[in-house]
Amino acid sequence: MYQVPDSDPDLAARRASSFGASAAAYADERPDYPAAAVRWALEPVAGRAPLRVLDLAAGTGKLTEVLLNDGVPAGRITAVEPDPGMREEFGRRVPGVRMLAGGAEDIPLPDAAVDAVLVGQAMHWFDHDRALPEIHRVLAPGGVLAALWNTDVDTVPWVAGLKAASRSSVSFQRKESETLPATKEFPAFERGEFPHAHRRTAESMAATIGTHSHMLVLEPDERDAVLAAIVGYLRSVPETADGEFDYPLLTLALRATRS
Template identity: 65%
Template sequence: MPDALPESPEDLTARRAASFGANAAAYAAERPDYPIAAVRWVLDRLEGRPARVLDLGAGTGKLTGVLAAAGIPAEAITAVEPDPAMLDELRRAHPGVTALEGAAEEIPLPDGSVDAVLIGQAMHWFDLDRAYPEIHRVLAPGGVMGGLWNRDDSAVPWVAEMKRIARSGFPVARGRPRGLPEHPLFPNVEQTEFPHVQPRTAESMAATIGTHSHVLIMDGPERDVLLGRIVDHLRATPETAEGEFDLPLITLTLRAVAA
């Protein structure tokens, strides 16, 4: 039997993008949320008018919860997510929010029906040639698009070493980089960063890394070895050896008003 053909970058990206649903409960339990300040910074572009907000690629509702904490009423929030298992977790956590199955490339909402589209940790998976026009379509005139990405603060030495271990032996390529180029429908993209933290233990930090797509697609024994190395590193590091510690995060945030 001939050897299997090597997996193409496109197929690998698609497999990683589809890996979350089978682990939706772990994603809901272990992934960080976002700073309220980042959400408010995006919505400031609405200049104080009431906001109907779409959480696009909403996953298990990490950003949905921050929208609610920022003062957006549940009835003004719609969450759209393509994976049914992720959507089930969102509905359990946020029963008052309208939650719809759908994708960024085909949003199940009428034209001009929202004032803001916010996207947490998901835009790099979108087919932007199709998603940008759809986002623009559902936005009311003067509406704003915002993207948020949490990343570990690698300026902290123990974090940098943890990330090196987590990436060892696997090419951690993405479908799109975090941070996006301007588009004619969304000119004048603004970008800033917000500090954030997530309380973790050695074990829960390893569990968080276990929800990353490049780890989810590993074989079970290989994944166990990798996560064990993460725990060993954290237990050997003074800042993280005993009990709970704060994982330092930086939340890259962009916003752009629809043309």
């Protein structure tokens, strides 16, 4: 399940726009996506050549890097990102891929410009009433929309404990969803799940959580206190107390073909 913003629109807006100032840390500390999840996302259009892919809300290029490593040519990928800090970091990390300023609700591409729209760790920030028709517009007939999230495996006891230790005064109330609602543009979403892991230490795990939006909008004193609590917790747990460990993730992928 992926977490969605709660009913406080001002807090949600602050969190959604918080990443750019920490773009380098985001690129360094956030996990990538499993290639199997990205291949599954593109499966409905895999036979198209040359395949044209839009990485929407591309951030620092985590998803684009997987596409490139899996053989999609840089010239067939377009990235769109609203935050200038994230766009600048993207340019450093994945030069050669076209990056455009824009958002999901106003995509700077012509009609039917791409065969696939991929969204990594960002679909929950979109205004779906505006974004889904716009995504439909830029997709070619039969094109695919796919959203991916790296989610915590909190059925593991120490992971659940870490999530509790990481909560702050601006953490969203727990509100989760397993799919996206059907619309006239995208009548049905399929769901895929892919095991994943992120190699971390206590300190680097704290740095990763420090790039989460609820941490980025905190006052410095509370942020420092939460980060210290995270490191203290991980050093107290046998699975994570000594050196590196694998932080378990489940990558959730949802895909739908354009009506």
